[in-house]
Amino acid sequence: MSRAAPAVVATLLGLVALATFKSSPGVPGKSAAALPGKRSGATAAAPHRSTTTTTAAPPATRGSTPATNPGASPPATSANATRTVDGGPFDNQYGTVQVRVTLRGHQITDVTPLQMPVDRQRSAEISQQAAPLLLQEVLQAQSAQIDIVGGASYTSQSYAQSLQSALDRAGN
Amino acid sequence: MQSVRRVVEQWGTVISIDVRRADDEPPFDERAVDACVAWFARVDDLFSTWRPDTEIMRIGRGELAVEDASPEVRTVLALCEQMRLESDGAFDVTFGARADVTMRPGLAPLDPSGLVKGWAVARGGDLLCAAGATNFFVNAGGDVLTRGHADAVAGIDVTGWRLGIQHPWVRDRVAAVLVVSDAAIATSGRYERGDHVVDPRSGRPAIGLASVTVVGPDLAVADAYATATVVLGASVGMRWLATRVGYEGMGITDEHAVLLTPGFDRYRVS
Numbered sequence A: 001m002s003r004a005a006p007a008v009v010a011t012l013l014g015l016v017a018l019a020t021f022k023s024s025p026g027v028p029g030k031s032a033a034a035l036p037g038k039r040s041g042a043t044a045a046a047p048h049r050s051t052t053t054t055t056a057a058p059p060a061t062r063g064s065t066p067a068t069n070p071g072a073s074p075p076a077t078s079a080n081a082t083r084t085v086d087g088g089p090f091d092n093q094y095g096t097v098q099v100r101v102t103l104r105g106h107q108i109t110d111v112t113p114l115q116m117p118v119d120r121q122r123s124a125e126i127s128q129q130a131a132p133l134l135l136q137e138v139l140q141a142q143s144a145q146i147d148i149v150g151g152a153s154y155t156s157q158s159y160a161q162s163l164q165s166a167l168d169r170a171g172n
Numbered sequence B: 001m002q003s004v005r006r007v008v009e010q011w012g013t014v015i016s017i018d019v020r021r022a023d024d025e026p027p028f029d030e031r032a033v034d035a036c037v038a039w040f041a042r043v044d045d046l047f048s049t050w051r052p053d054t055e056i057m058r059i060g061r062g063e064l065a066v067e068d069a070s071p072e073v074r075t076v077l078a079l080c081e082q083m084r085l086e087s088d089g090a091f092d093v094t095f096g097a098r099a100d101v102t103m104r105p106g107l108a109p110l111d112p113s114g115l116v117k118g119w120a121v122a123r124g125g126d127l128l129c130a131a132g133a134t135n136f137f138v139n140a141g142g143d144v145l146t147r148g149h150a151d152a153v154a155g156i157d158v159t160g161w162r163l164g165i166q167h168p169w170v171r172d173r174v175a176a177v178l179v180v181s182d183a184a185i186a187t188s189g190r191y192e193r194g195d196h197v198v199d200p201r202s203g204r205p206a207i208g209l210a211s212v213t214v215v216g217p218d219l220a221v222a223d224a225y226a227t228a229t230v231v232l233g234a235s236v237g238m239r240w241l242a243t244r245v246g247y248e249g250m251g252i253t254d255e256h257a258v259l260l261t262p263g264f265d266r267y268r269v270s
Helices: A007-013 A121-143 A154-169 B031-047 B055-060 B071-086 B113-130 B219-232 B234-242
Strands: A017-019 A082-086 A090-092 A095-104 A107-115 A148-150 B002-010 B013-021 B135-140 B143-147 B161-166 B174-180 B183-189 B209-216 B248-253 B258-260
Touching (some): A148 B135, B002 B031, B031 B055, B031 B071, B071 B219, B113 B135, B113 B183, B143 B161, B174 B183, B174 B248, B183 B219, B209 B234, B219 B234, B219 B248, B234 B248
Parallel strands (some): A148 B161
Antiparallel strands (some): A090 A095, B002 B013, B013 B135, B135 B143, B161 B174, B183 B209, B209 B248
């Protein structure tokens, strides 16, 4: 509440503080390694937890900069194999979204759209922008050590749904 | 750390259930997750506005009296009416019955969808709690219920779940990161969907607030509060939200300003 509390709302009632909005308030500085195009696998993202398995995610890295994974024993070779898994198609008001996920072990190294909506003007705009931007979102959420993503929207929600289903099929 | 994770397609969205157990705890009985999923399917059978045979559609068409409906339907409609009165009409599930409203797919004369999702997730969480789950979340298309914390690792200070709120315009960013433990988090807003929140009092799109996130004890109420706040707008809505006991909120205006209720900062880490 120490932020700038201008004007009408705060002064009138003192109930609501108005904070200057930062366009990159997420976890600045921690996302650089997770931008798309960096397909070297250096994203150091937290592995998605598998169903009923012990994960190797080092808890000490929560909320901190991506770790170098020092203490973890080297995974088996098969666990590092690169594979692709297709998510299910999900519909929204603009069309159908389906993605393909590439994993090395349990780490997402790429997400490519198999289907994106193109049926309307607005859809076309979204299609042109959605894939790369959403890819950043997916990877950044991991690098920011977020457990859950709240909020929802049609295209990105469908995208997340398809991604989630791909991860589910991968047993990731 | 064990993680029992289930992802189901339901209600036109995806519901993720994630239950965590420390390694020295007995394994979680996944039948509780099955029961949770079955409950979500029953909710769809009762409340879907996309199928003509559900109770909510039959009530909307006047074929079924509310007093003859299932207890779940009566409970939800009573809660909707409470929310309508509390919000002075900004939350109104009978909006679709207005003569001047153009019907569209999924809009029904009686449409409690904005509250049912949160209500049903909360009851699903009760099922998990009753089965002994202490650390879990349920995320239904961005509306989230959390209990306990993410990783029950001895010696590690874990205070809750880290939850990112999607940025309304910059899709590779989150607008805030919250740490929540036993909480319900609901978000209402436009994002890229266009003006999809309609003011039921005027029939016109709500303006001013692009996104509102509400944190509080009950997900059904948080859901309704988030929608009502968007409808009421930045000044009136956020002031109204600030007076809701036990609930805090963050609104993002069309001008990219962030409005917080006084207690919201205790959840926010960035």
